[in-house]
Amino acid sequence: MSDVQRDVALPDLVAEGYELDALVSAQADWSKDTPAVGWTIAHQIAHLASADANVLIAIRTPEAFDAVLKHAENLGPRYRDVDAAEGAALPRAQLLEQWRAGRIEVAAALRDIPLDQAFPWYGAELTAKLMVPLRLMETWAHGQDIFDTLGVTRHATSRLRPIAAMGVVGRELSFYTAELPTPAEPFRVELTGPDGETWAWGPADAEQRVRGSALDFCLRVTRRRPLAETDLTAVGADARKWLEIARIFL
Known part of the structure; x- marks a missing residue:
């Protein structure tokens, strides 16, 4: 991925977020179960918001990411479930705003960081070259769970x-x-x-x-x-x- 390719991929990431936002913001009930066992719509959005927050920590204060890794290590296999449950417990409006703000900040951070600058992540160091498609993939995949839950047909795109x-x-x-x-x-x-x-x-x-x-x-x-x-x-x-x-x- 070159800087030019990143300029193309980042709008895809932003667009994926907006498409999912349009779907979930129109739903008053986020307590519906999704295909992920134990996860409601709120859990799915909370997971995305939490991951975005961790991306910002990794890029802006990489020395603080050790605490994120330690937290995940202490919880073990329960980490993602516990993390999602904490966010899902927030009021719907607060969680939605948190996710929206985080998406905007992550897109800006991934746009501004030098393409070859490494930052810590789970199990390895990453760069924007991989994090951009990784965030796109996660947004799309967890979004699919919500589309399936609501029975809404999702149109495939070049994203x-x-x-x-x-x-x-x-x-x-x-x-x-x-x-x-x-x-x-x-x-x-x-x-x-x-x-x-x-x-x-x-x-x-x-x-x-x-x-x-x-x-x-x-x-x-x-x-x-x-x-x-x-x-x-x-x-x-x-x-x-x-x-x-x-x-x-x-």
Whole structure:
């Protein structure tokens, strides 16, 4: 990602937030359960707001991020649930305003930080090069849970492309998390974008191949849809296994 590419990706992140904002701000009841077990709409928004707050800590006061990591370490697997529950307990208007303000600040911080300047994150250091699509992916994925909860059809956009790219890069993570060896053979991924264009990664002559819509690929790698509910197809045993275990995050 160059500075020019960041200038393109950041508006996508902002637009994704506004689309979700328009949906949730029109809902008076945030206590509805979402597909994430134990999480309501309020929990989903609280999680996004908390993550944005942590991004700002990591960028602005990186030395203070140790406290964030220590808190997560102390809570262990319960960390995200406890964090989301704390935010969800806030009055709806207060949580909405907190999320809105945080989104604006994060976009500004990611716009202004030098592209190669590293800052701490969970388990590694990141730069704006990865954090921009990472925040886009999280906003889209948790937003999908809310769209599904409310039964609202979501229209696919070109904003899926950075998420799909993360999904392709996440192949190694998928096998690692499943405690399987990462295949050495190259993969070819061909996805149909929302406007009918083809998005492709990997050598054209690769024997391991994945095809399908960009939307379904993003739903799969973010664990929002089981493989059987997508149009994704695979050629090659390793490609088929990847679709079974695909993920972007731990």
